[in-house]
Amino acid sequence: MVRILRGLAHKYFSDEEAVILFLLLVTGTIFVIWFGAMLAPAIASLIVAFILQGLVSKLNRMGVPQTVAVISVFLVFMGVLIGFIFGLLPLIWTQVSTLAGEAPRIIRELQSYLSLLPQEYPHLVSEEAVNLIYAEISAEVGHATQWLVSFSLSSIPDLVALLIYMVLVPILVFFFLKDRELIVNSIGRLLPPQRPMMVRIWHEVNLQCANYVRGKAVEILIVGGTTYVAFKLLGMPYAALLSLLVGLSVVIPYIGAAVVTVPVAVIGLFAFGWSSQFIWIMVVYGIIQALDGNVLVPVLFSEVNNLHPVVIIVAVLFFGGIWGLWGVFFAIPLATMLKAVFAAWPVQEDIPAPAQEA
Template identity: 85%
Template sequence: MVRILRGLAHKYFSDEEAVILFLLLVAGTFFIIWFGAMLAPAIASLIIAFILQGLVVKLNRLGVPETVSILGVFLLFLGALVGVIFGLLPLIWTQVSRLAGEAPRIIRETQSYLELLPDQYPQLISAEAIDTMYQQVSTEVGQLTQWLVSFSLSSIPDLVALLIYMVLVPILVFFFLKDKEELLGSIARLLPPQRPLMLKIWHEVNLQCANYVRGKALEIVIVGGATYIAFKLLGMPYAALLSLLVGLSVVIPYIGAAVVTIPVAMIALFAFGWGSHFIWVMVVYGIIQALDGNVLVPILFSEVNNLHPVAIIVAVLFFGGIWGLWGVFFAIPLATLLKAVFAAWPVKEVPPPPAGELG
């Protein structure tokens, strides 16, 4: 056992800088686990600034002065934030409330569909299973409706915190953009003066994660916008709500698309019934998903190392279990970061054991 541990230490931690980096990663992970909720505005601001920095760099390459680039990008961010708060969120909330009000009708129609299944497929589905499923659906929808009714009273403290975040986040984003070099210099002074390994890993992580995070942000906007336009043209109800779900679903490859297809199909079915209109909605939705996976993703993520589907599912389960919804949302960027760290980590060959230990 000691020999195995010694071999692992020699292979992965023979570099002193690697040991320091490992301790920093462990300390940073526990710090986020314990203080992540408290520092949520700072973490969100850092991620937003990280996304916007790419646009600042591109403007600098076009000859725009850095101060003008930062100010222009920040004003663009403020405009988008105001548009989301006063334009998109009220529309989404209205559609969610309306959907909750129509929940009883949807439940009744669902029951009528389900009651036909035991007669059509008696070998596969029993009446008892349909009753159990119906009761579960009714309970979940009832709880959702009750939550929506009590939301305005029970969530006043959350709304106050949200208002504070809406003030803090733009301020922090501005200073992260404006004082990036100074902040990075302060962190660098805490690290060893000679750190080629850390610089190599930082370059790899910055390349992979920056391309991934910025690409995903653009993919969300494109897929969500295309879905909204298509659903509005087709007369699909709750187009804004569904397009938001479809846009956010691209954050979790495979799983997100499979999950969000269910509400899209159900609402289309209840709105149009079995017929050509329902088929057209699903065909257009399928085309958007196909174009996203086969055209948009290769263009946006040509420089990013793809993760295996098993790695994606494991990352979603692991980080979702640690941080809940936020863990699910950031599972793929975190997995990409870990893959970049492992790819750049120094590995030394383990020397063969002495001749006397062979056999």
Template identity: 80%
Template sequence: MIRVLRDLANKYFSDEEAVVLFLILLAGTVFIVWFGAMLAPAIASLIVAFILQGLVLKLQRWGVPDFVAVISVFLMFLGVLVGFLFGLLPLVWSQVSNLAKEAPRIIRELQSYLAVLPDEYPHLISADAVNAVYQQVSTEVAHITQWLVSFSLSSIPDLVALLIYMVLVPILVFFFLKDRELLVNAFARMLPKQRPMMIGIWHEVNLQCANYVRGKAVEILIVGSVTYIAFKVLGMPYAALLSLLVGLSVVIPYIGAAVVTIPVAVIGLFAFGWGSHFIWVMVVYGIIQALDGNVLVPVLFSEVNNLHPVAIIVAVLFFGGVWGLWGVFFAIPLATMLKAVFAAWPVKNDASSPAVQAK
């Protein structure tokens, strides 16, 4: 056993740079797991600054001075943040509350739809199965309604945390953007002077992750906005809430679109019934999803290396289980980072091995 471990260490950790990189990755993971909740505002600000950095660099390439570019991008970020907090968020919360109030009517209509299924399809669906589904749905809806009622009573600490975020995050984003080179150089001074592998990994991860995160933010904005306009034109109730869900669904490839289709179809069915209006809603929704997957995604992510679907799903499950929503959003960038690390990791070949001797 000791010999096996010694051989593995000699093969994968014979390079000093590999040892330092491994210790950095290990320390970073432990630090985020233990102190991630405490430093959540700083981590969120760093992520936002990472997303906005591309706009700053683009303005600089157009001849805009660095400080003017930082101020312009920061003011744009503040405008989007204020619009979200005081425009979209109250509208979505109002629609969530209205949906909770209409939950009993939706349950009654669901019961009427389910009641006729055993008569029309007696060989496929039994009355006991329909009753079990109805009881389960009623229980879940009751839990959601109870949570919405109690949320307003227990949300004072969350409101205090939200106020802290509203103050700290913009300040930290501004300084991360303004002093980004100073902070990066300060961290680089702690690394070995000769670090070609780390530099290569950094450039690869910066390119891939930056393109992915920025492209995903643009995709959420475009898909959500187009869905909201389409649903408003079609008279779909809860258009803001559903468009927000559709926009956020693009964060999780394959799974998100399938999951969010259920509330869109259910609300459309209860609003319009079985008819041409419901069919039009689903056709338009299907066109939006098709254009997103076949037109928008290739345009936005043309420079991002494609991962195998199995790797994407495993990454979403693993990182989502470790870090929740943030882990889901950054599952693909983290998987891309691991791919770049494994591809650049120095491996020492044993000259005495049969495979090397055969060469």
């Protein structure tokens, strides 16, 4: 056992920098787990600034001064944020409230559809199973409706915190962009002066995570916007709400698309029945998903190492179990970062076995 541990220590921690980096990663993880909720605005601002830094760098390469580039990108960010808060968010909330009001009618129609299954497929679906499914759906819809009714009273503290975040996050984003070099140099002074391994790992992580996060931001906008236009042209109800869900679903590959397909199909079915309109909606939705997976993703993530589907599922389960919904949302970027760290981690050759005496 001691020999195995010694071999692992020699292989992965023979470099002093590797030990320091490992301690920093462990300390940072523990710090985020314990203080992540408290520092949520700063973490969110750091992620947003990380995404926007790509635009600032492109403007710098085009000859735009740093201050002008930062102010220009920040104004674009504020325009998008204000447009979302005062334009898209009220529309989505209105559609959510309307959908909650129509929940009883949807439940009744769903019951009528389910009641036909045991008659048409008696060997595959039993009446007890249909009743169980109906009871589970009714309970979940009842809980969601009750939450919406009580939202205005019970969520006042959350709304106050959200308003505070809306003020803090833009301020933090501006200073993260403006003083990026100062912050990075200040952190660098706390590290060893000679750190070639850390620099190599930082470049690898920065390349992978930057390309992934910025690519996902562009993918969300393209997929969500295309879905909204398509659903609006086809007369799909709740187009803004569904397009937002479809756009956010790309954050979690495979799983997100499978989950979001259910509400799209259910709302389309209840709105149009088994008609040609419903078929067209599902065909267009399938085309959007196919173009996203086979055209858009290869173009946006050509420089990013792809994760295996098993790694994606494990990352969603693990980080979701630690941080809940936020863990699910950031599971893939975190997994990408860890993969980049492992890819750049220095590995020494195994200790040669002692020669046997003749």
